[in-house]
Amino acid sequence: MRTFEIDGGTGGGFGSTAGGLLSLTRGISAPGFAMNFSRNEEIYGEDEPADFVYRVVSGAVRISRILSDGRRQIASFQLAGDVFGLEPGQVHALCAEAITDCRIALIKRSALDRAADRDSGAARELWGLTAKDLQRLQEHMLLLGRKGALERVSAFLLEMSDRASGRQTIELPMSRSDIGDYLGLTIETVSRTLTQLEREGVIGLPSFRQVKICDRKALESWAG
Amino acid sequence: MRTFEIDGGTGGGFGSTAGGLLSLTRGISAPGFAMNFSRNEEIYGEDEPADFVYRVVSGAVRISRILSDGRRQIASFQLAGDVFGLEPGQVHALCAEAITDCRIALIKRSALDRAADRDSGAARELWGLTAKDLQRLQEHMLLLGRKGALERVSAFLLEMSDRASGRQTIELPMSRSDIGDYLGLTIETVSRTLTQLEREGVIGLPSFRQVKICDRKALESWAG
DNA sequence: CGTTGCATTGAAATCCCTCAAGCGAGGTGG
DNA sequence: CCACCTCGCTTGAGGGATTTCAATGCAACG
Numbered sequence: 312m313r314t315f316e317i318d319g320g321t322g323g324g325f326g327s328t329a330g331g332l333l334s335l336t337r338g339i340s341a342p343g344f345a346m347n348f349s350r351n352e353e354i355y356g357e358d359e360p361a362d363f364v365y366r367v368v369s370g371a372v373r374i375s376r377i378l379s380d381g382r383r384q385i386a387s388f389q390l391a392g393d394v395f396g397l398e399p400g401q402v403h404a405l406c407a408e409a410i411t412d413c414r415i416a417l418i419k420r421s422a423l424d425r426a427a428d429r430d431s432g433a434a435r436e437l438w439g440l441t442a443k444d445l446q447r448l449q450e451h452m453l454l455l456g457r458k459g460a461l462e463r464v465s466a467f468l469l470e471m472s473d474r475a476s477g478r479q480t481i482e483l484p485m486s487r488s489d490i491g492d493y494l495g496l497t498i499e500t501v502s503r504t505l506t507q508l509e510r511e512g513v514i515g516l517p518s519f520r521q522v523k524i525c526d527r528k529a530l531e532s533w534a535g
Numbered sequence: 536m537r538t539f540e541i542d543g544g545t546g547g548g549f550g551s552t553a554g555g556l557l558s559l560t561r562g563i564s565a566p567g568f569a570m571n572f573s574r575n576e577e578i579y580g581e582d583e584p585a586d587f588v589y590r591v592v593s594g595a596v597r598i599s600r601i602l603s604d605g606r607r608q609i610a611s612f613q614l615a616g617d618v619f620g621l622e623p624g625q626v627h628a629l630c631a632e633a634i635t636d637c638r639i640a641l642i643k644r645s646a647l648d649r650a651a652d653r654d655s656g657a658a659r660e661l662w663g664l665t666a667k668d669l670q671r672l673q674e675h676m677l678l679l680g681r682k683g684a685l686e687r688v689s690a691f692l693l694e695m696s697d698r699a700s701g702r703q704t705i706e707l708p709m710s711r712s713d714i715g716d717y718l719g720l721t722i723e724t725v726s727r728t729l730t731q732l733e734r735e736g737v738i739g740l741p742s743f744r745q746v747k748i749c750d751r752k753a754l755e756s757w758a759g
Numbered sequence: 760c761g762t763t764g765c766a767t768t769g770a771a772a773t774c775c776c777t778c779a780a781g782c783g784a785g786g787t788g789g
Numbered sequence: 790c791c792a793c794c795t796c797g798c799t800t801g802a803g804g805g806a807t808t809t810c811a812a813t814g815c816a817a818c819g
Contacts, residue, residue, distance in 0.1 A: 378677070378681065380759075382682075384676060384677040384681050386673055386676060398670075399659070399662055400670075404670055404673060427655060427658065427659070428655045431652045435623070435658070438623055438661065438662040439623050441662060442622065442624070442665050444669055445668055445669045446622075448669065448673065449600065449628060449629060451676065453600050455676060455680045455719065456608040456716075457607070457608050457719060458606075459775090460774080460775070486797070486798090487798065487799095488797085492680075494680075495679065495680030496775080497775075497777080498797090498798075498799095499775090499776075499799080499800085500774095500776075502799055503799080505799095506800085519783095519798065535602055683807090684806075684807070710765070710766090711765075711766065711767095712765085720807080720808090722765090723767080723808075724806090726766060727807095743766065743815095
């Protein structure tokens with residue numbers, strides 16, 4: 312089930328100007344609207360035209376690629392405030408799905424292209440967004456290629472903690488399966504590693520989806 | 536040992552205009568010069584200022600990150616004609632080293648920045664270079680996270696074959712160690728997988744550094 | 760002709776995956 | 790309200806793919 316509305320949203324994350332005005336990052340504003348997606352709904356698929364850029368207003372999104380035999384690799388998680396789907400190519404190379412029910416702001420690519428043509432600062436900003444993705448991916452590649460399960464899970468928990476502004480107890484919107492496909496591990500290995508960390512007193516697991524960071528130093532020493 | 540010269544090179548890959556004129560891709564030209572690096576020499580290191588962008592005139596380069604305990608992940612190989620080192624940030628996040636003796640053309644970042652400010656087409660072109668890196672990395676991430684040794688080596692051989700314009704016998708400039716660190720495998724696994732492919736008649740190994748693709752279809756079916 | 764550096768090959772160990780069962784929370788229907 | 794079902798998570802046992810450790814081979818070079 313999916314709903315959308317041209318601005319004027321009930322809980323919209325953007326201004327109430329007629330037509331809507333979405334701040335992409337700092338400098339770029341563009342007209343847009345918002346849509347609601349429900350859990351596991353596809354936002355866009357591989358090879359679909361990349362006519363929009365998206366910003367998470369609330370909820371969480373996974374960006375992934377799937378192999379023909381079902382193996383899946385999640386490239387990144389997008390949380391509130393994150394921008395995704397920005398690709399200079401004509402089509403999306405990866406697919407985006409809602410992890411939880413979520414509200415997504417959409418910006419037309421054509422509007423951004425026009426802004427980039429007029430204003431070299433805007434162009435630089437768009438480039439910077441792509442570059443940021445690139446750097447995060449480089450870090451992740453090191454993890455996938457050269458790190459063991461304990462290091463991967465530790466790095467993941469620290470990443471999530473940092474994104475939740477370093478709070479001690481973090482809420483994980485994604486399932487163990489999502490975590491596994493992000494880290495290149497099976498759900499069993501993820502689960503075992505988490506309970507191991509709990510037994511050692513490094514983290515607490517109040518519920519399935521909550522993690523309390525008790526010994527950040529220990530995590531950091533493992534995460535490499 | 537390293538030599539450099541302002542244009543006027545003996546075997547330079549760029550025009551002989553006074554001051555030098557380097558074509559970065561199709562549209563952008565910028566003044567520059569060329570340097571020679573010898574095998575295993577560092578071109579730039581992690582966290583060094585990113586004042587230049589580089590283009591391989593001849594030879595091969597590896598782009599990598601190294602963990603404190605010596606584990607290494609190679610992000611990409613740069614062959615003749617490839618552009619690398621373009622990062623919007625102030626410093627390089629990865630390091631670049633010469634795999635073989637090679638000749639590298641250098642372009643000042645400041646010149647590119649000026650071109651991007653003046654000309655939105657140039658800005659888009661720079662953005663496109665970063666985006667291309669991103670897409671290659673996304674593909675590679677799937678390999679590192681979800682593929683087995685046979686699939687990784689097959690994909691690597693196909694990638695190298697494609698980059699050598701699909702020739703049947705390809706020359707590998709990099710060592711087994713480099714291949715392993717690129718694919719997230721040990722040199723032993725790389726070696727064993729190659730000999731396995733040879734025994735099955737899929738490839739031929741005339742020498743350490745040469746691979747003959749005998750059964751491309753088989754490689755493609757494994758590479759996923 | 761010995762040395763040096765890389766590559767191959769073998770045997771054993773390790774880490775993670777696969778398969779399988781059990782558990783617990785949340786939802787549904789009787 | 791409780792029984793029942795489902796779904797996601799955890800836990801255990803066993804197996805397999807890759808790593809690790811160790812030895813050998815091979816070509817280039819002084």
